[in-house]
Amino acid sequence: MDGPAHGAHLVLLQIGRTRVALAQRAVRSLESASDTDFTDPAGAALGTIAAAGARWPVFALDDELAPLNVVPRHRRICALLAAEGGSFGLLCDEAQVLPRAGRSTYPLPPAMRRAGSPVDGVVTLGSGVALLASVRALARITGADNWFATEHVVESA
Amino acid sequence: MSKAGAWLLDIGDHRAAVGVREQVHLMHEPEAAELAGAPAHCRHVIFWNGHCVPVMDLGMWLDPQAAPRVAIGHHRLGIYAYQPNAGGAVEFGALWLAKPPQRIDVDDAATAPLPPDNARWPEVALACFADAAGPVPILDLPTVFSGALNV
Numbered sequence: 001m002d003g004p005a006h007g008a009h010l011v012l013l014q015i016g017r018t019r020v021a022l023a024q025r026a027v028r029s030l031e032s033a034s035d036t037d038f039t040d041p042a043g044a045a046l047g048t049i050a051a052a053g054a055r056w057p058v059f060a061l062d063d064e065l066a067p068l069n070v071v072p073r074h075r076r077i078c079a080l081l082a083a084e085g086g087s088f089g090l091l092c093d094e095a096q097v098l099p100r101a102g103r104s105t106y107p108l109p110p111a112m113r114r115a116g117s118p119v120d121g122v123v124t125l126g127s128g129v130a131l132l133a134s135v136r137a138l139a140r141i142t143g144a145d146n147w148f149a150t151e152h153v154v155e156s157a
Numbered sequence: 158m159s160k161a162g163a164w165l166l167d168i169g170d171h172r173a174a175v176g177v178r179e180q181v182h183l184m185h186e187p188e189a190a191e192l193a194g195a196p197a198h199c200r201h202v203i204f205w206n207g208h209c210v211p212v213m214d215l216g217m218w219l220d221p222q223a224a225p226r227v228a229i230g231h232h233r234l235g236i237y238a239y240q241p242n243a244g245g246a247v248e249f250g251a252l253w254l255a256k257p258p259q260r261i262d263v264d265d266a267a268t269a270p271l272p273p274d275n276a277r278w279p280e281v282a283l284a285c286f287a288d289a290a291g292p293v294p295i296l297d298l299p300t301v302f303s304g305a306l307n308v
Contacts, residue, residue: 065194112192112304
């Protein structure tokens with residue numbers, strides 16, 4: 001389980017105006033977005049990135065956490081996330097590791113839940129809030145799940 | 158003839174009422190945080206007494222084309238207590254308000270049909286009474302904050 005309520009640290013991803021918090025162990029590495037190959041998009045992926053001896057799909061979300069089908073070139077970081085079927089990249093503007101201790105987390109109120117949303121809850125930060133999400137849910141909404149089911153992971157040179 | 162206490166709420170282009178004991182707090186210019194990906198009628202939360210409280214724009218849910226209450230600049234809300242299940246824990250939800258709530262007494266004889274101008278009232282109203290200005294639906298708060306309005 002990669003639930004963000006567990007673990008000593010959170011990784012905060014800035015995605016446009018939105019901040020998404022993930023459990024640190026759900027983030028395999030932080031790569032430069034410039035290392036993404038956007039010349040050969042596969043399936044719903046915008047491109048691929050090489051890491052740990054293979055090429056992984058890269059996706060992007062908008063401010064409302066809906067999948068983007070155009071590459072947001074201004075995003076500088078590709079967070080490589082550890083899903084059940086493999087890894088996938090999520091383009092973001094900034095990434096920051098924060099201690100989990102001392103931060104209040106809350107489940108998302110039922111009135112705010114939407115079918116298909118990757119948001120599980122809310123964490124308070126010093127300045128505002130971040131949305132708690134799971135990699136499993138992000139893999140579902142980006143299409144990474146389908147990518148793993150239908151595409152062959154290519155070993156990188 | 159018996160009477161019951163209630164709060165009359167102005168939620169913009171509509172009026173509604175809640176039981177006198179359901180309203181637990183009022184806030185003016187609250188520090189509400191907007192959450193991405195949330196429904197248009199429930200975009201904000203406030204943190205109050207250790208709770209993450211959703212703030213509902215019920216006027217926008219009734220009239221989806223209406224401008225969000227936050228955008229209009231009426232930054233006033235009421236916090237309401239409700240029980241999702243009989244005997245269960247009390248939970249809290251908030252409503253954006255256009256004006257301060259008004260304390261009223263409702264006579265049993267004032268029962269009235271729901272306002273005919275909006276087909277969504279039956280989904281969120283327990284009952285309705287009428288005053289001099291017309292019908293006033295009484296809100297079913299467990300339903301309002303249950304997530305049932307998100308579909």
